[in-house]
Amino acid sequence: MILYRLRCTKGHEFDSWFKDSKTYERQEKKSLIGCAVCGSSKVARAVMAPRIGKKGKEQAPPAAVEAPAAAAPSPDQQQQMATLAKHMPKELREALLKVRAEVEKNCEHVGPAFAEEARKIHYGESDKRGIYGETSDEEAEALAEEGIEFGRLPWIPRGN
Numbered sequence: 001m002i003l004y005r006l007r008c009t010k011g012h013e014f015d016s017w018f019k020d021s022k023t024y025e026r027q028e029k030k031s032l033i034g035c036a037v038c039g040s041s042k043v044a045r046a047v048m049a050p051r052i053g054k055k056g057k058e059q060a061p062p063a064a065v066e067a068p069a070a071a072a073p074s075p076d077q078q079q080q081m082a083t084l085a086k087h088m089p090k091e092l093r094e095a096l097l098k099v100r101a102e103v104e105k106n107c108e109h110v111g112p113a114f115a116e117e118a119r120k121i122h123y124g125e126s127d128k129r130g131i132y133g134e135t136s137d138e139e140a141e142a143l144a145e146e147g148i149e150f151g152r153l154p155w156i157p158r159g160n
């Protein structure tokens with residue numbers, strides 16, 4: 001399984017799992033992938049989720065450095081993620097946990113105030129810095145529409 005960050009022509013970003021890159025390419029060519037927000041089939045790959053597989057070469061910088069902020073999913077999504085994580089290949093799980101650790105190390109946790117803080121940073125009312133926190137789908141969509149850059153991470157639980 002491979003996780004791609006996709007973006008539609010209206011700028012909505014969402015993550016989607018594919019069996020492998022070929023599956024993605026085939027589906028993309030046939031316009032089988034719909035935007036998670038507006039349903040548009042005009043989607044393309046945005047920034048790639050953590051690279052897996054290649055050992056040795058570290059794939060820095062983490063997503064949180066490229067994007068100024070990262071939104072962790074809602075409790076519902078976390079539940080889904082926990083289920084997903086159980087069936088995830090070990091390598092992928094580890095890669096995602098690594099990203100999570102990097103975000104936690106490098107970014108300030110703002111909790112549910114994420115959307116508000118991301119806005120303040122965007123409009124220069126707060127210091128520019130990496131933040132992470134929780135946000136709802138509605139808020140995330142509103143942020144995207146305002147042109148505020150952020151990433152959504154598959155926030156998989158630690159441990160088993």
Ligand SMILES: [Zn+2]
Binds near residue numbers: 008011037
């Ligand atoms: Zn869209």
